[in-house]
Amino acid sequence: MLDVALLGTGGMMPMPGRFLSSMLLRVNGRLLLVDCGEGTQVSLKNLGWGFKVIDAILFTHYHADHISGLPGMLLAIANAGRTEPLALFGPKGLTFVVEGLRRIAQELPFMVEYYELNRGGEELYQAAGLEISYLPVDHSVPCLAYRFRLRRQGRFDAHKAEKLGLPRVYWSKLQKGEEVVFHGRKFLKEMVLGEERPGLTLTYCTDSRPTAQLPGFAKNSDLLVLEGMYGEDEKKPKAIQNKHMLFSEAARVAKEAGAKRLWLTHYSPALKEPAPFLPVAQAIFPETELGFDGKMETLSFPEAR
């Protein structure tokens, strides 16, 4: 199971009643945060999932509305008593930007690890139980889309286990992923598990034009979270100029990706009321929903639905 929450859904500036776009993922009690604009710590306090268990913060890019809340967030995590390392991920410039911001958050009781993602998106990372990959997208500054995979191991296969000649007392250890050595022989979990079962995939992208690679990157996502900066199709010239997406463009990406569902976020401050434009997106991709601050859901593994 994967819990997902939108801490904020605004673009450009925090508004009374609408914080800046940020997404929080939770797997087995560990947290991963995507973007951290001014006020994100307040939204997280409202949600109540805790600060100490944040294992990683990922940045799509370094416009202030996506990272200005970082110093306060680091101090809140410190204040919650974290001592384990915290991983930061982001495009080129991560260290330069974060070291600048940390001039007001210098002393932390945990290590900060920097993962500057500039190798084109071929590599995989792990944090908070999730497999992370990224795709450079098309904004006015270097910007990344992120894909998160929660993998699910195969079922325990008693037939296979019995054939191993390993006492039952070791079976649950093996199933949990521990390595077992018995009579000098090494046993691995794959030896007692069936084929890997379908997991969950979530893709997140704000601050980009639709790109040719994006639907492929988001292929078959269980949930796709995309920006809907402007509701009206008439704003396309503005969307092109400022490198953002319309509701209809986000819906087309979701359709092309074969995603199961689409959540819209990152609304322009001028888009006070997004609801009237939802039908524009739903006409293209019916499973579109409007994001809002505090929108939260638990995604279940496919076969358990």
Place this chain on the structure above:
Amino acid sequence: MLDVALLGTGGMMPMPGRFLSSMLLRVNGRLLLVDCGEGTQVSLKNLGWGFKVIDAILFTHYHADHISGLPGMLLAIANAGRTEPLALFGPKGLTFVVEGLRRIAQELPFMVEYYELNRGGEELYQAAGLEISYLPVDHSVPCLAYRFRLRRQGRFDAHKAEKLGLPRVYWSKLQKGEEVVFHGRKFLKEMVLGEERPGLTLTYCTDSRPTAQLPGFAKNSDLLVLEGMYGEDEKKPKAIQNKHMLFSEAARVAKEAGAKRLWLTHYSPALKEPAPFLPVAQAIFPETELGFDGKMETLSFPEAR
């Protein structure tokens, strides 16, 4: 007249319903902001006094809760269309800290002027129609108290004006402070004004132990805004350790200063409800009031009361 508003009244971290301590002063439509923690731009939006007319931002010190909102504030001011220079004031380290934070707010349509206040507090500055002086106080890092004077010129003196032999048509120009040259002779406003009248004094200090100099610095303030980090006198050891003030200590400073009124602000996150401790302060200084987010008042010149 001097408008004063508390944008936030919290210390350490922004809370749902209580933003970080920040004070806004308004004189003739121009604004001066003291401290700018995470979320200050949201409070200012709620207040509605505008962003473009902020002429100066002063920092007491560089703990994150007093400056983390600066990048977003600079961008909000830019977005409001300001092109006039913006003055930043603060203790030693101003340029280093702000240049770090500005890595996410690099391109601004206005000049940023840095006034690093490290000459012991003898000099005077001007911004937004106010005369500014400062006093180093006692916190865990360099920290300043600020005093603001709104001076009030003397009344127009028709007797003096008539004796000058200057045609009446020039009188109002002179009174407004313009220099008038008539028949080769230079006339200044002092020539038609009576003695300077009493103006208004406001002193602001958070994040400090009470110091020997503070009451003298705040002498006869019309309004004194001081931190009340802890309500209970039993927290004195903690106040000493963390270099903060108790309600009762703030009240004693106000009494010794001969201030007219005291507002308390900068409450500890643990002090969810400050009201029960107000009597502790009022027993020492009866004119104590509790600050709260959005507390606002117009201070009138003494004789107009």
